[in-house]
Amino acid sequence: MTLNEKITLLESRLRAADEHLSLKKDALMARYTTLHLGGPASLLASPDKTEQVQLLLRAAHELEVPVVIIGNGSNLLVRDGGIRGLVIRMCRDMQHIQVHGETIRAEAGAMMSTLSMAAAEASLAGLTFASGIPGTVGGGVYMNAGAYGGEMGQVVSLVEGYDLTGEPFRYSHYDMRFGHRYSRLMDEQKVITHVTFQLRRGQREALLAEMVDFNTRRADKQPLTQFSAGSTFKRPPNGYASAMIDQCGLKGFSIGGAQVSEKHAGFCINKGGTAADFLALMAHVQQTVQAQFGTMLEPEVRILGEDAPAKEI
Numbered sequence: 137m138t139l140n141e142k143i144t145l146l147e148s149r150l151r152a153a154d155e156h157l158s159l160k161k162d163a164l165m166a167r168y169t170t171l172h173l174g175g176p177a178s179l180l181a182s183p184d185k186t187e188q189v190q191l192l193l194r195a196a197h198e199l200e201v202p203v204v205i206i207g208n209g210s211n212l213l214v215r216d217g218g219i220r221g222l223v224i225r226m227c228r229d230m231q232h233i234q235v236h237g238e239t240i241r242a243e244a245g246a247m248m249s250t251l252s253m254a255a256a257e258a259s260l261a262g263l264t265f266a267s268g269i270p271g272t273v274g275g276g277v278y279m280n281a282g283a284y285g286g287e288m289g290q291v292v293s294l295v296e297g298y299d300l301t302g303e304p305f306r307y308s309h310y311d312m313r314f315g316h317r318y319s320r321l322m323d324e325q326k327v328i329t330h331v332t333f334q335l336r337r338g339q340r341e342a343l344l345a346e347m348v349d350f351n352t353r354r355a356d357k358q359p360l361t362q363f364s365a366g367s368t369f370k371r372p373p374n375g376y377a378s379a380m381i382d383q384c385g386l387k388g389f390s391i392g393g394a395q396v397s398e399k400h401a402g403f404c405i406n407k408g409g410t411a412a413d414f415l416a417l418m419a420h421v422q423q424t425v426q427a428q429f430g431t432m433l434e435p436e437v438r439i440l441g442e443d444a445p446a447k448e449i
């Protein structure tokens with residue numbers, strides 16, 4: 137069976153198993169990423185309960201259809217040829233948040249901003265840093281997202297979900313091996329469905345004020361009204377990527393519709409180009425910084441999918 141035939145069979149099996157499961161064929165990934173780039177996914181599923189996640193994983197595993205997990209797509213660059221396989225979008229549907237004393241258990245699809253607000257409203261400290269990060273709890277834990285001195289790994293106590301065969305897993309904080317924009321899940325394909333956070337008592341008004349302060353600072357420095365995936369590159373050991381890019385004179389430099397932001401050199405933005413433009417810009421920035429500083433910048437954005445087929449001349 138070809139991959140296309142497998143995907144057609146997968147779709148009909150899934151529809152037969154659960155008529156309420158949201159499925160879209162040839163879904164343009166540009167609609168599901170904050171960069172607004174990326175070709176079509178063969179099949180995009182948006183589960184709204186844990187059982188649907190397990191059903192999707194088991195069915196795809198049985199037919200050997202490749203699976204890609206996404207959250208809000210705020211750290212993704214999907215190539216122009218799209219993603220051949222099943223994309224499971226864990227965003228907005230599975231978003232229940234429960235507060236128990238000083239712990240919070242959240243579903244992976246909840247937005248980090250909502251989680252951060254729920255914590256502050258419950259007078260729980262430890263999550264104000266996440267209020268302006270435009271991703272989901274699942275994506276934030278996978279990436280160990282962070283800002284203003286905080287990161288998800290500091291407050292995560294338990295991560296639950298499934299491996300790609302649909303078998304459940306539970307990882308403690310220590311199992312997750314958090315590092316700078318790194319978690320163990322980058323080396324294993326697993327789907328996060330729930331995360332438990334261990335927080336500490338704080339003062340509601342002070343926490344809300346801190347969130348406002350962080351978000352004001354963010355809006356002053358970052359190109360929030362333009363299409364981006366946040367910081368394009370990770371912070372290198374010997375400095376800041378944005379400072380190095382700026383010192384190379386690359387602010388405002390563009391290739392096609394991709395540009396190094398004039399407001400913040402750490403952000404590359406899409407001004408109506410293609411993923412190929414964006415990749416070419418990233419490569420140019422890496423080469424220029426390496427030539428000047430001897431440092432090879434490592435992408436922070438996760439790059440997925442296939443290049444578009446070459447056009448016939």
Ligand SMILES: Cc1cc2nc3c(=O)[nH]c(=O)nc-3n(C[C@H](O)[C@H](O)[C@H](O)COP(=O)(O)OP(=O)(O)OC[C@H]3O[C@@H](n4cnc5c(N)ncnc54)[C@H](O)[C@@H]3O)c2cc1C
Nearest residue numbers: 207208209210211271272274275276281282283328365366
């Ligand atoms: C304007 C802007 C500002 C930003 N500021 C920050 C910042 O301050 N700090 C920061 O760290 N990041 C920042 N980012 C980047 C981004 O928001 C974070 O990396 C965020 O954690 C990504 O979450 P997401 O849900 O969008 O994940 P996606 O981008 O959809 O996915 C990111 C990775 O997580 C994996 N993933 C997503 N959900 C799951 C799941 N449920 N189970 C398993 N794996 C999953 C995906 O496979 C992918 O590899 C910013 C982005 C933008 C656009």
